Every structure is written in C-alpha cells, then in structure tokens.
Amino acid sequence: MSNILTIAMPKGRIFEEAVELLRKAGYKLPPEFDDSRKLIIDVAEEGLRFILSKPMDVATYVEHGVADVGIAGKDVLLEEERDVYELLDLKISHCYLAVAGLPDTKMNEVAPRVATKYPNVAEAYFREQGEQVEIIKLNGSIELAPLIGLSDRIVDIVSTGRTLKENGLIEYERIIDVTSRFIVNPVSYRIKDLQIDEMVERLSKVV
Ligand SMILES: Nc1ncnc2c1ncn2[C@@H]1O[C@H](COP(=O)(O)OP(=O)(O)OP(=O)(O)O)[C@@H](O)[C@H]1O
C-alpha cells in the first residue's frame, strides 16, 4: 500500500461544501476542484488522491479499500450499511429524512405503498412503527409518486421544504437528521493511522 491517501468524494451538492471545508483545514486544492470533469485528481504536494463518485457510491469505494477514506451523507450510510468506520460528523449538507404525502390522506389500509430512494431506511422505519408497507424504489423526483397515485407516502430528504411545498405535499413524520460524515476503511485505518488521524484532527478543528 502506498502512502498516498485516497479520498472518495461525492459529486453533486456535497462536493463544493466538502472542498471548502478541506481548504479551511489548510489543504491546498488546485482550481481543478472548482471546474473540472476529471474523476481522479492527484494533489501530490498534499499526498492526496481524490476520486469523484456518485454520492450513493462513496461508501462502496471505501468498503472495498480502493479509497482509504471518504465523505458520505448519513442517509447513504444508513441505507447501505457498509463495513466502514464513521470518524467525524462534518456538519455539512444538513437535511433530514421524512415521511411525506398529500395533506389529509390516510395510508391505504390494505396495501400501503411508500416510494423512496431509501428502501432499507423506509422498510426499517415502517417495521418499527408496526406497519407493513410495500416499498417502491425510485431514483429521484420522489415527490412525483403521491401526486400521480403511485404511492400513499414517500420517504425522502427534506432541506428547505421547498420541494414539498411547491408540490402541495406535507411532512407527516421526521425520521432522522442527516449531515455528511468522514468515513474510513478499517484496514486503511490500521495501516495509515497517522495520516488519517492527522486529517481527522485538521478537519475537526474547522467543522
Ligand atoms: N436538498 C438537499 N439539501 C442538502 N443536502 C442534501 C439535499 N439532498 C440531498 N442532500 C445530501 O446530499 C447528498 C447527495 O445529494 P445529491 O442530490 O447531490 O445526490 P444524488 O441525488 O444522489 O445525485 P444525483 O442527482 O447525481 O443522482 C445526499 O446523500 C444527502 O446527504
């Protein structure tokens, strides 16, 4: 194993905030981080290699050890249950998971349907509530499902609440708060403990 530390970063909305945080922690990241389509960015001076993945895939790269560490939303970690350690709450990309639906509607008593991008989280939540539901997995635009009769409820991310509001939906229950976390591969943590601890320490000073 080389002493370069490989970091899996989520593309999309977390990326910008994560880059800002790393810069605040003193890492010198080149302008490529602000405007590039590259999926691997080496920052030799810092001893770092960044790989840019879909947010849902970050923990997969870290679990398989092709990335030593990564930044992932708590929503993804709850959904995927990967074999990684969560070392730090970075307190970026705040949002929460909630149950939502059309106002003044009850769940269908016979076969209630719940649309979501988070089937495991939704399944576990409704099981805990003692309700048996049919989960319908979608990949985005979850709010569409109750509007066109695909489901009675949705389980999705809420941040400002704007998407629910503009689509005439209301929140029924808040499930759990979500922020992005710093995660690490257990084997990498044994071998590169000094490098990883240093990064955690630098980040923890600026979160
Ligand atoms: N509206 C939001 N506000 C703040 N954070 C959010 C919001 N939606 C999602 N997140 C957080 O950001 C992470 C990535 O969300 P993003 O929407 O960029 O990914 P994605 O929808 O999976 O990607 P893509 O749109 O490329 O499929 C989520 O896992 C969650 O932790």
Ligand SMILES: O=P(O)(O)OC[C@H]1O[C@H](OP(=O)(O)OP(=O)(O)O)[C@H](O)[C@@H]1O
């Ligand atoms: O409460 P708000 O601030 O409106 O944010 C919540 C929305 O943001 C996310 O969607 P995203 O923009 O990732 O689009 P998606 O439908 O492709 O998941 C999430 O799935 C909600 O739809």
